Amino acid sequence: MDRTNRTKFAILGVLSSGPSSGYDIKKFCEEVLAYFWHESYGQIYPLLRSLESEGLIRKDKKGTAKGDRRIPYAITATGKKELQEWLSKPFSEQPPRNELLLKVFFSNLVGPVPVIAQVQAYLDAQKRLQGALKEALSGIEEQTEYSEQMVYWKMTVKLGMRLCNARVAWCQETLQELEELKEKGKSV
Amino acid sequence: MDRTNRTKFAILGVLSSGPSSGYDIKKFCEEVLAYFWHESYGQIYPLLRSLESEGLIRKDKKGTAKGDRRIPYAITATGKKELQEWLSKPFSEQPPRNELLLKVFFSNLVGPVPVIAQVQAYLDAQKRLQGALKEALSGIEEQTEYSEQMVYWKMTVKLGMRLCNARVAWCQETLQELEELKEKGKSV
DNA sequence: CGTAGCATGTAAGTTGTTACATGATTCG
DNA sequence: CGAATCATGTAACAACTTACATGCTACG
Numbered sequence: 326m327d328r329t330n331r332t333k334f335a336i337l338g339v340l341s342s343g344p345s346s347g348y349d350i351k352k353f354c355e356e357v358l359a360y361f362w363h364e365s366y367g368q369i370y371p372l373l374r375s376l377e378s379e380g381l382i383r384k385d386k387k388g389t390a391k392g393d394r395r396i397p398y399a400i401t402a403t404g405k406k407e408l409q410e411w412l413s414k415p416f417s418e419q420p421p422r423n424e425l426l427l428k429v430f431f432s433n434l435v436g437p438v439p440v441i442a443q444v445q446a447y448l449d450a451q452k453r454l455q456g457a458l459k460e461a462l463s464g465i466e467e468q469t470e471y472s473e474q475m476v477y478w479k480m481t482v483k484l485g486m487r488l489c490n491a492r493v494a495w496c497q498e499t500l501q502e503l504e505e506l507k508e509k510g511k512s513v
Numbered sequence: 514m515d516r517t518n519r520t521k522f523a524i525l526g527v528l529s530s531g532p533s534s535g536y537d538i539k540k541f542c543e544e545v546l547a548y549f550w551h552e553s554y555g556q557i558y559p560l561l562r563s564l565e566s567e568g569l570i571r572k573d574k575k576g577t578a579k580g581d582r583r584i585p586y587a588i589t590a591t592g593k594k595e596l597q598e599w600l601s602k603p604f605s606e607q608p609p610r611n612e613l614l615l616k617v618f619f620s621n622l623v624g625p626v627p628v629i630a631q632v633q634a635y636l637d638a639q640k641r642l643q644g645a646l647k648e649a650l651s652g653i654e655e656q657t658e659y660s661e662q663m664v665y666w667k668m669t670v671k672l673g674m675r676l677c678n679a680r681v682a683w684c685q686e687t688l689q690e691l692e693e694l695k696e697k698g699k700s701v
Numbered sequence: 702c703g704t705a706g707c708a709t710g711t712a713a714g715t716t717g718t719t720a721c722a723t724g725a726t727t728c729g
Numbered sequence: 730c731g732a733a734t735c736a737t738g739t740a741a742c743a744a745c746t747t748a749c750a751t752g753c754t755a756c757g
Contacts, residue, residue, distance in 0.1 A: 338619040348708050362615055363608035370710055394708055413627040416612040420551035424604040426669045427550055431526040433661040439601040473621040481614045484683045491675040499668050536736050582736055
């Protein structure tokens with residue numbers, strides 16, 4: 326399955342559009358990539374060190390205003406080359422692990438009531454995500470000047486939206502079915 | 514995020530509908546749950562041992578025809594109870610890690626050509642999955658006698674299909690856009 | 702001044718993959 | 730018999746989370 330160091334390339338990718346600190350990389354993940362990527366500090370900080378010692382990134386002194394404790398890193402030419410190589414290689418999917426569906430699958434052991442709550446919670450979360458993605462998309466479209474980066478960003482948002490819409494529709498359909506099951510169970 | 518031993522409950526879940534060996538559990542994951550769950554032998558076999566020593570499952574001697582080296586395990590009353598408790602607790606999503614989207618996001622560093630190949634490969638895989646899910650659904654619907662288990666199973670297949678359809682549509686849309694980008698790049 | 706949040710970092714523990722080993726059986 | 734496949738299992742490693750530690754600064 327080849328799960329070699331995807332974090333490494335996530336960091337290189339973020340740095341490819343400008344110097345950034347560990348803290349800011351994390352923020353970028355949470356604010357921009359959240360619907361398809363995630364990193365934790367425990368991954369980021371140790372990797373920044375090893376990427377530096379590999380010569381793929383280096384500390385970037387410029388632009389550190391006093392009172393700012395952040396340590397910005399910049400990508401090196403070698404780092405960029407390695408990132409480009411990775412981008413050109415076929416990707417590998419992570420093995421699926423959908424805990425909600427696992428619970429749905431075995432729900433005949435507890436009946437529809439517990440799972441209703443979970444699908445409802447999932448629906449709420451997906452609706453919030455829907456709103457966030459809509460905002461992200463209009464944010465991108467408001468940009469006046471064209472950049473290729475934005476085109477690719479938009480593509481990722483669009484898959485996010487399609488998946489999100491699919492999940493919302495499924496939740497609504499499924500909640501109805503579950504309610505029917507619940508009623509049927511009562512009358513027996 | 515609470516990622517406590519999801520494998521444990523996947524195993525208990527499979528055993529809840531009848532005794533099964535490690536090998537068969539793996540097979541069940543690959544043949545039935547594949548579109549939303551995955552386990553490896555390295556997880557299954559050690560866990561079977563520890564679940565047995567916890568008293569949640571036990572070896573089941575019945576039905577072992579000679580020449581069959583499989584070791585079937587059956588769920589115990591305690592095991593079933595713990596499974597039911599888990600099913601009633603809220604689920605937690607695994608942090609997202611979509612490598613394809615990560616590559617798409619940073620593709621301005623290499624241009625559209627490499628990513629076209631990957632989206633195309635993804636499209637092919639999703640189309641195969643679409644076919645498999647369609648078959649699974651009609652397999653379920655062919656069943657003459659009603660069982661609650663089947664209703665829940667069907668629900669999981671339906672989400673699988675919705676997500677799969679969304680991905681296929683996105684791939685087609687995106688491939689077109691990428692081809693346009695490629696042409697534009699040539700003419701510059 | 703003291704509390705809250707910023708920013709970096711580390712250690713311990715868990716989870717999961719991969720690759721390999723083993724022996725048994727089936728089948729040409 | 731020899732090769733392939735079945736079935737169980739383990740060891741080594743890599744990935745990842747979590748909780749904690751630290752010191753600094755902003756701000757009421």
